Amino acid sequence: MPSGTDRSQDDALNEAVDLDLDRKREILAREALLGRDDWTVLGLKPGATAEAVKLAYFDASRVFHPDRYYGKNLGTFRARLERIFQRLSEAHETLTEALRRSPPSAPSRPAARGAPGGSTAGVDPRADERRARLARHPYLASKARAGALVEEAQRQMRTAPEKALHLLEQAKALGGHAGKDRAPALEVEAKQQLNSNRAEDEMKTGSAAAHDGDATAAARAYVRASELDPRRADAAYEAARWLLKAGHPLAEARGFAQRAVTLRADHLPSQLVLGEICLRMGMGSVARRHLEAALKLDPRNAEAKALLRQVR
Amino acid sequence: MAEQEPVIGIDLGTTNSVVAIVQSGQPHVIPNRTGQNLTPSIVAVTSAGKRLVGQLAKRQAITNPENTVYAAKRLIGRKFSSDQVRRAREALPYQIVCGEHDDVRVQMAEKAVSLPEISAAVLRELKLDAEASLGRPVSKAVVTVPAYFNDGQRQATKDAGRIAGLDVLRILNEPTAAALAYGFGKQVTGKIAVFDLGGGTLDVSVLEVARGVFDVVATGGDTYLGGEDFDNRIIEMLVMNFAKEHGVDLRKERMALQRLKDAAERAKIELSELNETNINLPFLYTPPGGTSAIHLQATLTRARFEELTQDLVERTVEIVDKVLNEANVHPDELREIVLVGGMTRMPAVQKAVRRHFQRDPSKGVHPEEVVALGAALQADALMQPSSQVLLLDVTPQSLGVAIAGGYNRVLIPKNTTVPTSVTELFHTSRDGQTTVKIMVLQGESELAHQNELLGEFILSGLRLAPRGEVEIEVTFEINSEGIVSVSARDKETGLEQSITVTASGGLTPEELKNILEQQADSMLEARISSEVEQKRNALTSAAAEVSALIPRVRQLTGSSEFGREALRRAEEVIASARAAAQGEDLAALTDWVDQLERTRVLFVGVLERLGARQ
Numbered sequence: 053m054p055s056g057t058d059r060s061q062d063d064a065l066n067e068a069v070d071l072d073l074d075r076k077r078e079i080l081a082r083e084a085l086l087g088r089d090d091w092t093v094l095g096l097k098p099g100a101t102a103e104a105v106k107l108a109y110f111d112a113s114r115v116f117h118p119d120r121y122y123g124k125n126l127g128t129f130r131a132r133l134e135r136i137f138q139r140l141s142e143a144h145e146t147l148t149e150a151l152r153r154s155p156p157s158a159p160s161r162p163a164a165r166g167a168p169g170g171s172t173a174g175v176d177p178r179a180d181e182r183r184a185r186l187a188r189h190p191y192l193a194s195k196a197r198a199g200a201l202v203e204e205a206q207r208q209m210r211t212a213p214e215k216a217l218h219l220l221e222q223a224k225a226l227g228g229h230a231g232k233d234r235a236p237a238l239e240v241e242a243k244q245q246l247n248s249n250r251a252e253d254e255m256k257t258g259s260a261a262a263h264d265g266d267a268t269a270a271a272r273a274y275v276r277a278s279e280l281d282p283r284r285a286d287a288a289y290e291a292a293r294w295l296l297k298a299g300h301p302l303a304e305a306r307g308f309a310q311r312a313v314t315l316r317a318d319h320l321p322s323q324l325v326l327g328e329i330c331l332r333m334g335m336g337s338v339a340r341r342h343l344e345a346a347l348k349l350d351p352r353n354a355e356a357k358a359l360l361r362q363v364r
Numbered sequence: 365m366a367e368q369e370p371v372i373g374i375d376l377g378t379t380n381s382v383v384a385i386v387q388s389g390q391p392h393v394i395p396n397r398t399g400q401n402l403t404p405s406i407v408a409v410t411s412a413g414k415r416l417v418g419q420l421a422k423r424q425a426i427t428n429p430e431n432t433v434y435a436a437k438r439l440i441g442r443k444f445s446s447d448q449v450r451r452a453r454e455a456l457p458y459q460i461v462c463g464e465h466d467d468v469r470v471q472m473a474e475k476a477v478s479l480p481e482i483s484a485a486v487l488r489e490l491k492l493d494a495e496a497s498l499g500r501p502v503s504k505a506v507v508t509v510p511a512y513f514n515d516g517q518r519q520a521t522k523d524a525g526r527i528a529g530l531d532v533l534r535i536l537n538e539p540t541a542a543a544l545a546y547g548f549g550k551q552v553t554g555k556i557a558v559f560d561l562g563g564g565t566l567d568v569s570v571l572e573v574a575r576g577v578f579d580v581v582a583t584g585g586d587t588y589l590g591g592e593d594f595d596n597r598i599i600e601m602l603v604m605n606f607a608k609e610h611g612v613d614l615r616k617e618r619m620a621l622q623r624l625k626d627a628a629e630r631a632k633i634e635l636s637e638l639n640e641t642n643i644n645l646p647f648l649y650t651p652p653g654g655t656s657a658i659h660l661q662a663t664l665t666r667a668r669f670e671e672l673t674q675d676l677v678e679r680t681v682e683i684v685d686k687v688l689n690e691a692n693v694h695p696d697e698l699r700e701i702v703l704v705g706g707m708t709r710m711p712a713v714q715k716a717v718r719r720h721f722q723r724d725p726s727k728g729v730h731p732e733e734v735v736a737l738g739a740a741l742q743a744d745a746l747m748q749p750s751s752q753v754l755l756l757d758v759t760p761q762s763l764g765v766a767i768a769g770g771y772n773r774v775l776i777p778k779n780t781t782v783p784t785s786v787t788e789l790f791h792t793s794r795d796g797q798t799t800v801k802i803m804v805l806q807g808e809s810e811l812a813h814q815n816e817l818l819g820e821f822i823l824s825g826l827r828l829a830p831r832g833e834v835e836i837e838v839t840f841e842i843n844s845e846g847i848v849s850v851s852a853r854d855k856e857t858g859l860e861q862s863i864t865v866t867a868s869g870g871l872t873p874e875e876l877k878n879i880l881e882q883q884a885d886s887m888l889e890a891r892i893s894s895e896v897e898q899k900r901n902a903l904t905s906a907a908a909e910v911s912a913l914i915p916r917v918r919q920l921t922g923s924s925e926f927g928r929e930a931l932r933r934a935e936e937v938i939a940s941a942r943a944a945a946q947g948e949d950l951a952a953l954t955d956w957v958d959q960l961e962r963t964r965v966l967f968v969g970v971l972e973r974l975g976a977r978q
Contacts, residue, residue: 106574107575109579110574110575110577110579110754113577113754113756114575114576117754117756117844118783118844119745119746120749120754122533123746134783134785137783138783141756141784152692250551279727302637303636303637303709304727307727333637334638
């Protein structure tokens with residue numbers, strides 16, 4: 053490298069802008085790669101999956117998108133960031149489009165490279181060596197790594213589903229049997245676990261807000277809980293109840309009340325709240341059905357009786 | 365340590381506006397000083413000269429229709445002479461006048477008020493609400509606009525912010541904001557579509573979301589399809605029935621029209637939950653000459669309402685299709701469909717979306733608040749380095765330059781992620797041309813005059829040379845703030861001219877056509893226009909396909925008069941098309957490709973029918 057480039061690098065590192073030295077170095081290092089191929093620009097090895105391309109693009113955007121430095125004095129680094137980000141976008145788009153047309157199905161590229169022309173003899177004395185070299189090739193090595201990641205994810209599943217998801221995502225990017233077949237199945241499980249953990253958190257948030265008398269916040273939390281875990285009857289019931297209290301549109305509340313009743317037909321408060329919502333919406337016959345169901349559960353329930361009188 | 369200045373997010377809507385903020389990492393709506401989350405986007409001046417905004421303005425609209433301005437968003441950033449404004453003038457009870465630069469002004473009391481001033485009054489109200497709630501001054505905001513707003517409309521919205529004393533950090537697309545709020549804190553991964561049917565516009569966006577990054581894949585919509593169109597269908601029906609019964613045209617009665625508008629909106633909202641609603645407008649019309657007033661009483665069923673608006677609902681789905689197509693996204697790939705905007709409460713709209721995507725749309729977002737929440741999240745993401753949210757937005761419309769022959773050469777296609785820049789080489793279009801005019805266009809049409817002119821400039825001092833010898837490099841750039849700049853450089857001399865697009869040109873198509881004709885001598889020519897090249901290829905392959913079909917068609921139908929005639933015409937078309945392929949006229953090429961395609965379809969159809977019979 054001519055010393056001129058070094059000097060301009062030094063100048064850039066010394067430039068008085070709102071960036072620390074590490075970030076400046078990171079930006080300059082990525083800028084130096086912009087003339088290279090699309091994989092390198094994104095920091096990937098050739099042959100990565102579309103999912104890995106997307107995540108690499110997103111991760112790089114987090115660092116290089118100019119919005120991450122909004123309102124800061126960036127000097128020459130603004131133009132550098134814009135250049136880098138544009139090149140990242142192009143690389144992402146080109147690779148995504150190419151992978152959409154022909155997803156990487158077989159290790160055709162590495163294999164082809166591993167077999168240079170020339171030796172046509174039946175027994176190739178260098179075959180073993182070539183096989184060993186192939187096994188070290190990123191594509192094949194990655195298979196073994198994917199398997200290890202999936203196993204680790206399985207261990208983390210119950211306690212740390214978020215971590216498991218992250219590991220599975222990496223495994224998927226690596227491909228192979230573990231990455232392609234096992235990881236997606238486990239991913240579904242991990243997401244369910246994650247959602248049910250989150251739903252539990254939202255239920256707590258909701259109950260705290262309810263305790264403070266903030267109906268809107270309570271409704272919001274319970275709605276989220278019911279969405280995260282649609283099979284949770286208590287979440288659906290609380291969501292309906294608090295949406296009603298917070299004065300939200302009745303149609304919204306009705307959806308959750310209906311869900312609560314479907315999940316737990318023998319839960320009297322759910323029947324009551326659905327009955328009341330239907331009544332207010334002018335759906336008399338539906339309201340009656342649910343209020344009568346409530347009375348069947350407890351023939352002396354005063355609230356159900358009172359509401360039923362309003363229907364008639 | 366000093367607390368950072370609060371930054372708010374504002375959804376400046378056609379009918380209602382909402383303001384929100386992120387506090388301790390969570391976005392929430394700031395209620396206005398009357399305790400409501402929604403502030404009507406209405407500004408009025410009373411007979412006493414007092415300015416009213418929001419609920420207060422709405423409440424007195426019926427008695428003061430001429431001085432009550434609503435739906436200003438439909439007019440902002442538009443030209444007085446545009447079709448849209450002409451249409452709006454017929455429907456709106458307040459008076460619209462022409463400003464000095466063909467801009468739209470509203471006559472309020474004695475004053476002609478500009479649209480940015482009206483929107484500013486709403487923004488100022490929201491700013492005051494936020495200040496009252498936070499107990500601190502607020503001077504920075506992110507404001508949302510429909511994705512399909514053009515540069516002029518965005519600039520005008522920014523101006524409104526400035527007038528209201530707000531530094532608008534960013535103009536954000538509404539469906540993007542909605543997706544941001546929807547996906548925030550949810551760990552959604554995958555593609556989601558946002559269907560935003562508001563008071564005045566339909567916006568559709570497709571986003572890819574992972575790890576807090578929101579990547580807009582495509583966006584589109586219709587700036588003239590929204591809740592008010594649905595209201596208008598009810599108004600039209602009521603007006604027609606009233607005319608039939610009483611022989612009176614209510615559209616000429618401003619006060620009656622205002623009451624009809626209110627009643628129609630209310631009826632529409634009620635029909636989202638009920639199957640039937642009554643419209644009662646006592647003393648709606650007092651005939652001249654002292655006879656007693658006429659009341660309006662009508663019943664509207666949901667079925668009838670759906671019938672009246674069926675075509676509108678169908679149009680919404682068509683637009684969704686178009687956007688998905690452009691994004692190369694198959695409906696099956698979508699992880700979620702998020703419904704936003706008050707109009708999506710209408711069951712028929714939900715049903716259409718469900719039928720089209722074969723699944724239930726996502727519930728649980730508050731359709732009227734989600735956009736403001738998203739704006740607040742983007743404001744927070746910009747100001748807080750620790751924020752996990754990053755938005756990768758796109759240009760909603762294509763940007764190009766006018767080239768010789770009156771065509772538009774697109775340099776930055778729509779849905780390109782910003783910031784971005786493109787450089788392309790052009791050359792002079794005639795002998796001895798010493799100046800070129802660079803006209804920057806926004807829009808999707810191949811024909812230059814059907815696009816919006818954003819700005820123009822001249823590059824002069826070119827060398828005297830035969831056509832095509834002088835090369836000019838044109839660079840388009842959109843920076844991270846969404847500002848467009850264009851430069852042109854004479855490759856030989858290094859002479860350079862540039863503009864930053866700031867104000868809206870906003871000429872009518874006729875005006876633009878005239879200008880283009882006057883400037884015909886100083887146009888650029890695309891180097892080897894890739895459009896021409898593409899069309900030529902399409903033409904050649906279409907001609908080959910038709911030629912290949914001819915022998916079989918002759919065999920099957922050659923004996924009939926119809927067959928002989930069709931074959932003769934087909935051969936003519938092929939010959940003329942091939943001749944046109946030698947030229948560079950894009951319109952002619954397009955025409956011949958179409959004709960060949962029609963011939964091909966005809967032949968294939970004939971072969972199928974006759975082939976099946978054999």
